[in-house]
Amino acid sequence: MNSIEWIRIEGLAKHYSETKKITDINLTINKPEIFALCGGNGAGKSTLIKMLTGMMKPTAGKILMDGKVIDPQKQGFKKLFSYMPDEMLFPRQLTGLEVLTFFARLRGISDEKVMEALKQVGLFEVRNMQIKQYSKGMQQRLSLAQALLPDVPLRILDEPTNGLDPLWVFRFKEIIQEEKKQGRTILFTTHILSLVEELADRAAFMQEGQLQYCDSVTSLVENNGVYTPLEKVFFH
Amino acid sequence: MRHIARQQMTLMMRSHWLAGFGLLFSSLAVMVAFLGNTGGTGFDGFNRMTASLLNINLLLIPLLSLLIGSLFLSGEKEDRGLMLLLTYPISPWSVILGKYAGLFVSVWSVLTFGYGAALLVIFFAGGGVSVSLLILFYLYSIMLAAIFLSLAMMIGIIAKTRFQALGISLIVWAFLVLFYEFIIMGLSMFLMKQWLLPMLTVSIFLNPVELIRVQSILSLDGASVFGPRLYDLTIWADGWIGKTLFVLAVLLWTVLPVLYTVYRTKRGVSDE
Numbered sequence: 001m002n003s004i005e006w007i008r009i010e011g012l013a014k015h016y017s018e019t020k021k022i023t024d025i026n027l028t029i030n031k032p033e034i035f036a037l038c039g040g041n042g043a044g045k046s047t048l049i050k051m052l053t054g055m056m057k058p059t060a061g062k063i064l065m066d067g068k069v070i071d072p073q074k075q076g077f078k079k080l081f082s083y084m085p086d087e088m089l090f091p092r093q094l095t096g097l098e099v100l101t102f103f104a105r106l107r108g109i110s111d112e113k114v115m116e117a118l119k120q121v122g123l124f125e126v127r128n129m130q131i132k133q134y135s136k137g138m139q140q141r142l143s144l145a146q147a148l149l150p151d152v153p154l155r156i157l158d159e160p161t162n163g164l165d166p167l168w169v170f171r172f173k174e175i176i177q178e179e180k181k182q183g184r185t186i187l188f189t190t191h192i193l194s195l196v197e198e199l200a201d202r203a204a205f206m207q208e209g210q211l212q213y214c215d216s217v218t219s220l221v222e223n224n225g226v227y228t229p230l231e232k233v234f235f236h
Numbered sequence: 237m238r239h240i241a242r243q244q245m246t247l248m249m250r251s252h253w254l255a256g257f258g259l260l261f262s263s264l265a266v267m268v269a270f271l272g273n274t275g276g277t278g279f280d281g282f283n284r285m286t287a288s289l290l291n292i293n294l295l296l297i298p299l300l301s302l303l304i305g306s307l308f309l310s311g312e313k314e315d316r317g318l319m320l321l322l323t324y325p326i327s328p329w330s331v332i333l334g335k336y337a338g339l340f341v342s343v344w345s346v347l348t349f350g351y352g353a354a355l356l357v358i359f360f361a362g363g364g365v366s367v368s369l370l371i372l373f374y375l376y377s378i379m380l381a382a383i384f385l386s387l388a389m390m391i392g393i394i395a396k397t398r399f400q401a402l403g404i405s406l407i408v409w410a411f412l413v414l415f416y417e418f419i420i421m422g423l424s425m426f427l428m429k430q431w432l433l434p435m436l437t438v439s440i441f442l443n444p445v446e447l448i449r450v451q452s453i454l455s456l457d458g459a460s461v462f463g464p465r466l467y468d469l470t471i472w473a474d475g476w477i478g479k480t481l482f483v484l485a486v487l488l489w490t491v492l493p494v495l496y497t498v499y500r501t502k503r504g505v506s507d508e
């Protein structure tokens with residue numbers, strides 16, 4: 001499936017202080033593709049995601065979709081994506097099913113789809129268990145199920161594999177590849193470079209609030225020497 | 237908004253906070269009703285029982301509304317639930333009003349249960365009950381909860397953590413419930429006599445606790461407790477202008493903090 005340019009981020013910036021800021025982010029996201037946003041802790045990945053999802057207003061810059069400037073805080077754009085936050089903590093006194101049903105109702109999604117999403121992330125059997133009995137990995141899978149619920153063209157996942165065991169990291173990769181086959185764009189943040197090499201079509205590297213590289217994963221690896229892992233790009 | 241309100245109610249009904257509040261409020265209301273009625277005074281006019289019930293309302297309802305509301309909202313912010321909700325195609329208005337409605341209905345149910353229990357005790361203990369007065373008293377309690385839940389939402393959105401929300405709530409409560417009247421008394425000593433009455437009038441509107449306290453006492457025909465020097469004030473407050481301003485003040489105290497909460501939410505909860 002050929003991908004076409006879809007979302008363009010131009011000069012996006014967020015200024016907290018002289019030492020804490022994100023400056024001049026320029027990148028494009030295609031449809032469909034799997035796009036990885038990489039960087040170490042505090043590189044600015046989550047801040048960029050927050051600006052893209054309308055949770056945070058940028059200090060400067062704009063976001064364009066199909067060539068038109070969009071306001072991520074407007075409902076029109078919010079209908080086009082689903083979001084999985086980093087380290088989400090659901091209310092402990094609710095069950096997994098209650099949590100997912102609530103999020104489904106907010107988008108008018110049927111109960112059948114809720115059950116399907118629970119099965120997809122392996123939580124169907126424990127759906128009536130309270131969240132306080134869920135492990136970190138199970139909560140992470142519930143958060144993923146919440147993001148997989150709506151039929152939207154873009155899924156934004158912030159550190160989706162945090163807390164997942166190897167089996168569920170493997171299942172996650174399968175799910176994401178299936179999502180791409182269905183024509184969706186998946187934008188995810190991570191600091192696990194092997195995941196980027198295996199899963200992503202393109203990747204962007206951030207450091208200290210600035211975009212260092214943005215290219216196809218193949219080019220990034222090749223330009224830094226044949227068979228050189230992405231670690232070299234990261235440490236460079 | 238309906239789904240958010242319902243979800244908030246479910247969370248509240250399963251929380252230990254609300255259960256604790258319900259138990260404390262109901263048992264105190266029943267105790268006051270039982271002990272206060274020993275002389276058969278009943279719930280009719282400004283007497284020992286109504287004064288005690290008024291004090292419980294003015295101490296407990298602000299405290300628990302502030303704690304419950306601010307801790308829930310700041311907690312949800314801390315756990316990223318609020319941020320996630322704001323990425324959904326729902327307006328910040330619906331999110332905040334839904335949460336407010338859910339909190340309000342939960343606290344209202346607890347108050348209704350507490351009042352119901354107290355009424356039963358008064359009824360079986362043989363005290364006289366003025367139904368209209370009791371309904372008025374109950375309405376004042378609901379107004380107090382509505383105002384303080386609104387303030388709690390504002391504190392919840394300002395605070396970065398649950399602990400900060402707890403601290404701010406306790407400071408606001410202590411200021412409005414405990415220290416405010418001493419501050420006003422202190423100020424009155426430095427004012428000229430002709431400025432005393434306007435200052436006291438304004439001070440009532442600047443504090444929702446005093447607002448409800450004064451109106452409750454006036455409704456119970458207890459204006460004499462204010463003393464002869466404040467006779468003019470009680471006449472004015474009990475008249476139509478006073479009552480209209482009272483309703484307006486309650487509305488403003490309820491609406492403005494919620495409006496600010498929506499404004500802060502629109503600006504972006506993760507901006508801090």
